[in-house]
Amino acid sequence: MRRLLLAAGLSLAAPATADEALSGGAFTVFESGRAAFSTMAPALPEALHRDFAHGRTVFNRPWLAAPSLDERFTGLGPLFNRLSCVACHPRNSGGFAPEGPDEPMRTMLVRLSVPGADPHGGPKPHPAYGDQLNEEGVPGVPGEGRAMIRWRERRETLPGGEVVRLRRPELRFVRLAYGPLGADALTSPRIAPPVHGLGLLAAIPETDILAIAAENGGRPNRVWDAGHGKTVLGRFGWKANQPSVHQQLAGAMLGDIGITSPLFSGQNCAPAQEACRRAAAPPQPELTAGQLLALETYHLGLGVPARRGIDDPSVRRGEAIFAAAGCAACHRPVLTTGPHPWLAELGGQTIHPYTDLLLHDMGEGLADGRPDFLASGREWRTPPLWGLGLRPVVAERVGLLHDGRARNALEAILWHGGQAKAAADAVRRLTPDDRRALLRFLDSL
Numbered sequence: 421m422r423r424l425l426l427a428a429g430l431s432l433a434a435p436a437t438a439d440e441a442l443s444g445g446a447f448t449v450f451e452s453g454r455a456a457f458s459t460m461a462p463a464l465p466e467a468l469h470r471d472f473a474h475g476r477t478v479f480n481r482p483w484l485a486a487p488s489l490d491e492r493f494t495g496l497g498p499l500f501n502r503l504s505c506v507a508c509h510p511r512n513s514g515g516f517a518p519e520g521p522d523e524p525m526r527t528m529l530v531r532l533s534v535p536g537a538d539p540h541g542g543p544k545p546h547p548a549y550g551d552q553l554n555e556e557g558v559p560g561v562p563g564e565g566r567a568m569i570r571w572r573e574r575r576e577t578l579p580g581g582e583v584v585r586l587r588r589p590e591l592r593f594v595r596l597a598y599g600p601l602g603a604d605a606l607t608s609p610r611i612a613p614p615v616h617g618l619g620l621l622a623a624i625p626e627t628d629i630l631a632i633a634a635e636n637g638g639r640p641n642r643v644w645d646a647g648h649g650k651t652v653l654g655r656f657g658w659k660a661n662q663p664s665v666h667q668q669l670a671g672a673m674l675g676d677i678g679i680t681s682p683l684f685s686g687q688n689c690a691p692a693q694e695a696c697r698r699a700a701a702p703p704q705p706e707l708t709a710g711q712l713l714a715l716e717t718y719h720l721g722l723g724v725p726a727r728r729g730i731d732d733p734s735v736r737r738g739e740a741i742f743a744a745a746g747c748a749a750c751h752r753p754v755l756t757t758g759p760h761p762w763l764a765e766l767g768g769q770t771i772h773p774y775t776d777l778l779l780h781d782m783g784e785g786l787a788d789g790r791p792d793f794l795a796s797g798r799e800w801r802t803p804p805l806w807g808l809g810l811r812p813v814v815a816e817r818v819g820l821l822h823d824g825r826a827r828n829a830l831e832a833i834l835w836h837g838g839q840a841k842a843a844a845d846a847v848r849r850l851t852p853d854d855r856r857a858l859l860r861f862l863d864s865l
Contacts, residue, residue, distance in 0.1 A: 443806045443865070444620055444724030445757075445769030451725055456810045457512035457616045461723035463765045468717055475718025478711050479505045483677055485558040486701075495706025497678040498561040498687065498699035499554035501529050505715075508612035508676065512722065513815040515611035517589065517824030521568040528611040528824060529553065529676065530567045530591065533790055534604050540644035541651070542661070542793050546605060548598040550690045552675055561695045565596035569609065571825075576834060580852035586834060587825050588785070598692050606797075608788035610658055611824040617773060617806060618656065618665045619720030623757035623766040626653050629777050636749045637839060638778025638802070643793045647683055655777050658822045659792040660801040669715050673707055680705040681712050720763055725807050727772070729864045738861025741854055745846035750802045750839075752776045774805035774865065783837020786821065798838060809863035829862045830855070 442448040446463035449456070460472055482503040483496040502508050508515055508527045515527025530553045533543035545551045549564050557563040571587040578584060591607055601607070633640055641654035645663045654660035662668040670683040680687060687700035707715075729735050742748055751774040760766040779799040789797035800822060808829065811818045818827060826832035836844035850858065 439770065440730050440772065441727045442770075443727055443772045444617060445771050446765065447617075447620060447723055447769065447771075448726050449723030451723070452728060452810060452813065454511055454814055456725040456814050457614055457722065457807060459723045459725075460721055464721040465765060468721060468763075471714045471717040472721045474711075475714035475716070475721075478707075478715045479509075479718055482507075483679060492711075495679050497556070497558035498689065498696045499564060499693070500556050500558075500678040501552075501554055501676045502556075503677065505672070505677075509615055510816070511814045512615045513811055514614045514819060515824060516815070516817040516819035517609070517611060518569050519571075521570050521592070525555070525567060525569075525609075528609055528819075531608040531610055531790065532601070533606045534602075535606070537791075541642075542644060543606075543791065545690070546601065548690055548692045549596075549601070550688050553593075554675075554678070554688075557696070558678075558699060561693075561699050562597040564598065566594045567609070568592045568594060578848060578852075578855070579850070580855075582852065582855075584830060584834060586831060589823055589825060598690070606788075606790040608790045609823040611819045611822065613658070613803065614807060614811070615719055616722045617724045617771075617804060618668075618722075619760065619763060619766050620724070620757055620769060620771050621655060621773060621775070621777060621804070622665050622720075623760040623769070624655075624755050624777060625758035628755065628758075629653065629655075632752065632776045633778050636776065636778075638750060638776055638780050639794065639799065640777075641779055641792070641794050641801070654793065654801075657792075658800055658803075659795040660777060660779055661792045661795065665719055666712070666716050669719065670707075670712060673712075673715075679707045681707040682709045683712070720760075720766065724771070724773075725810055727864050728809070729860075732860065732864070734857045734860045735864045736861075737854075738857035738859065738864075741850065741858045742861055745850075745858075746843035747847075748774075749843075750776050750778070750780055751805055772806060772865075775802045778802060780840060781838035782835075782840055785837045786835055788822070805862065805865050808865045829859060 447461035449459040451459045481493050483493050485496045486494050488494045532546040532549050536544040538544050553564050555563045569589045573587045576584050641660040642651050643654035643663050645652045652663045656662040656668045670681045673679040674684045685705050689696035757769045779795050781798045782800050787798040820826035820832040833847050
């Protein structure tokens with residue numbers, strides 16, 4: 421490993437700089453407890469603090485089925501997965517997978533489609549169930565069914581004798597209300613991702629992302645922007661299938677809670693779902709333009725937690741190993757934001773998100789076989805790593821990778837294949853001491 425580090429031009433323990441602790445630039449917060457992902461950034465202008473607080477309420481409040489006494493939060497369903505945003509993003513952290521078939525999916529869902537594309541080049545919805553399985557329905561509307569996970573496990577022994585248990589999910593569907601999915605159904609279980617730092621990622625210039633793609637072999641996704649009526653660069657979602665925070669939020673409100681908005685004003689009832697269509701009555705939209713803007717302000721204004729322990733020699737060594745193994749080619753340590761359409765404070769920030777926002781072929785082991793715009797069934801967007809070490813502090817359980825199969829960073833690394841296989845193999849060859857240093861570095865993020 422010493423030769424590998426020196427060949428990469430990296431010191432074994434380079435001195436830390438103060439800037440490295442500021443993961444989100446001026447949007448960094450020095451909170452390392454359970455509120456690490458829920459704290460307002462100091463750079464958010466005071467004029468937006470009220471909108472931030474309003475958006476936090478929209479994020480946390482359960483929605484109610486009509487009729488209800490609180491019209492501000494009425495409109496649940498007719499089909500839905502959860503009652504609120506926070507139900508899938510506990511304390512703004514990511515979701516996790518069930519431990520077995522007897523545990524329901526609490527912070528994850530299943531995407532659905534059939535071969536082909538919709539009119540805008542996206543996944544073609546399943547004719548009976550739409551683009552995701554909605555397990556719940558309001559009174560009088562049957563939920564679409566239940567998805568259950570059973571784990572298949574294998575063991576891998578690393579140098580030094582450490583045994584890592586690697587699991588992969590097998591999906592089974594029960595109590596399907598509108599008939600079998602069919603042999604051509606494409607399914608993909610997805611956990612909810614963390615929500616901090618989205619505004620900063622929205623402000624990375626497209627030219628910078630494309631320049632990185634030319635350098636590291638990643639691929640941009642091109643997706644439909646419903647608000648502007650055109651195809652644009654995708655940035656958000658597990659397959660970079662959403663163009664903006666605004667559309668990501670409106671899409672999740674509709675798909676996960678059944679709440680219409682000015683961007684998506686029609687309910688997600690498939691043609692065969694008569695009870696759903698009867699219950700999808702006006703007034704529409706249920707989420708007002710003001711509520712949607714407040715929800716977006718909340719997400720843009722969330723701080724990114726500062727790194728911890730960056731002067732620890734073991735952390736510095738692990739950082740050098742991370743780069744030498746090739747991990748930093750896709751998990752880019754440093755990016756600079758450009759102008760944001762309406763929140764100027766997001767611009768001009770040097771940030772440390774550890775992502776390139778690009779698609780990469782991750783191999784057959786992680787493939788879901790479900791294309792999404794330009795993303796193939798083997799491609800996934802590089803997830804940001806900032807805040808990774810605080811995930812176990814913020815939430816009770818941690819799930820990594822798109823389906824939550826990985827319970828810690830080492831499991832996630834060992835699942836990397838395709839374009840990332842060489843980096844994963846380099847980690848496999850590490851000595852136990854070097855592997856511990858690498859994990860200490862990841863825990864500092």
